[in-house]
Amino acid sequence: MPIVNMKDMLRHAHANRYAVPAFDLVSLDFLEGIMAAVEEMRSPVILSLAESHFEYYDFALIMAATVAAAKRATVPVAIHLDHGENLQSVIDGIRLGCNGVMVDASHHPFEENARITAEVVKTAHAVGVPVEGELGYVPGVEGEDAEKHPGEIRYTTPEEAARFVEQTGVDFLAVSIGTVHGRMKGEPKLDFDRLAAINERLGIPLVIHGGTGLSEEQYRQLIDNGVAKINYYTALADAAARRIAANVAEGAKGYTAQVKGVREAIAAECRRMIALWGSAGQAEAVLEAAEPWRTVAHVIFYNTEGLDEAQAKALRAEGREVLSRIPGVLSVETGTAIQPSAPKFRYLWDVRFCHPRVIDYYRDHPEHVRYADERFRPVAGERITIDFELDE
Numbered sequence: 001m002p003i004v005n006m007k008d009m010l011r012h013a014h015a016n017r018y019a020v021p022a023f024d025l026v027s028l029d030f031l032e033g034i035m036a037a038v039e040e041m042r043s044p045v046i047l048s049l050a051e052s053h054f055e056y057y058d059f060a061l062i063m064a065a066t067v068a069a070a071k072r073a074t075v076p077v078a079i080h081l082d083h084g085e086n087l088q089s090v091i092d093g094i095r096l097g098c099n100g101v102m103v104d105a106s107h108h109p110f111e112e113n114a115r116i117t118a119e120v121v122k123t124a125h126a127v128g129v130p131v132e133g134e135l136g137y138v139p140g141v142e143g144e145d146a147e148k149h150p151g152e153i154r155y156t157t158p159e160e161a162a163r164f165v166e167q168t169g170v171d172f173l174a175v176s177i178g179t180v181h182g183r184m185k186g187e188p189k190l191d192f193d194r195l196a197a198i199n200e201r202l203g204i205p206l207v208i209h210g211g212t213g214l215s216e217e218q219y220r221q222l223i224d225n226g227v228a229k230i231n232y233y234t235a236l237a238d239a240a241a242r243r244i245a246a247n248v249a250e251g252a253k254g255y256t257a258q259v260k261g262v263r264e265a266i267a268a269e270c271r272r273m274i275a276l277w278g279s280a281g282q283a284e285a286v287l288e289a290a291e292p293w294r295t296v297a298h299v300i301f302y303n304t305e306g307l308d309e310a311q312a313k314a315l316r317a318e319g320r321e322v323l324s325r326i327p328g329v330l331s332v333e334t335g336t337a338i339q340p341s342a343p344k345f346r347y348l349w350d351v352r353f354c355h356p357r358v359i360d361y362y363r364d365h366p367e368h369v370r371y372a373d374e375r376f377r378p379v380a381g382e383r384i385t386i387d388f389e390l391d392e
């Protein structure tokens with residue numbers, strides 16, 4: 001199960017001067033194309049799901065496929081919520097399997113950005129998940145022409161960056177030094193002196209958004225100055241669209257004929273970037289250096305006293321509803337023994353946590369305390385509780 005801690009992964013890249021590709025995916029063709037490229041080139045990868053793209057797919061469904069792809073990978077993978085809008089988005093992303101999250105409050109003034117980001121860090125760290133924040137403003141929209149979204153670039157300053165990291169506790173910082181999201185006319189001018197000063201001051205992995213359309217030399221200089229994660233989407237989307245246009249021009253009719261070869265086109269573009277950014281061949285070293293991402297099964301076997309079957313069922317339904325909302329909980333399953341007389345215990349809770357740190361957080365969470373003290377414990381006399389770290 002080579003899902004790994006994203007903090008360890010990016011620390012390795014930062015220390016060894018390469019950048020992990022953070023490819024945004026919007027369909028199974030993207031997911032399969034990206035995974036084919038990273039497996040072939042033995043590169044670590046961050047599979048990114050941007051909240052700004054949620055109108056194009058069902059986030060829960062695509063996350064199930066993303067987690068499955070990551071689990072069967074042989075290269076290290078992290079799954080990241082890109083441009084999360086608020087704390088609830090982050091909690092939802094973690095529940096569905098993201099083990100790294102970004103909260104993007106960079107359109108707010110400094111203090112508000114810091115307040116929102118710090119709130120997210122507090123919760124995410126309590127359940128073991130690292131956080132990326134953004135300071136300064138990177139205009140544009142992924143996948144679109146940059147000039148259609150002409151917001152003012154606000155550059156990150158080293159002083160503000162240091163204050164932001166101190167105030168929020170973010171693990172990685174996305175900086176604004178001249179890139180924009182989406183397609184640009186001409187080559188962007190990047191402020192490498194500024195980047196070098198930020199890197200010197202912070203010493204944490206830096207992130208570049210708007211990775212599409214830079215020159216080889218620019219990528220090199222970004223990485224030399226502390227960038228360990230490059231977000232990349234528009235060029236993948238354009239490669240896919242070119243493939244479809246070529247299929248149509250050759251007379252392809254119907255969906256499957258028109259999207260034929262899209263996966264391979266995306267994989268080719270990913271390979272090009274992996275070669276440029278130096279992550280090729282780093283998979284084994286990252287697997288060595290990074291903590292494997294181990295989830296936890298919090299299991300309770302119990303019996304109830306003084307409840308009929310209908311009441312016991314209602315109690316479980318209420319628990320599934322309430323407890324699954326607690327940050328860090330991946331799922332809550334309940335069950336009843338198939339053999340009513342044989343086992344010592346008749347009922348089961350199987351609660352999955354995203355990280356061992358959730359064990360204490362969950363135990364003390366007010367919603368759990370209320371449900372456990374007021375609803376569950378008074379009727380669940382006999383029980384046994386065990387936390388299992390799940391094998392890779």
Ligand code: 13P
Pocket residue numbers: 024050082083141142143180181182183208209210211212231232233234235
């Ligand atoms: P591009 O679409 O310009 O590659 O930017 C991607 C990005 O920054 C996603 O967060």
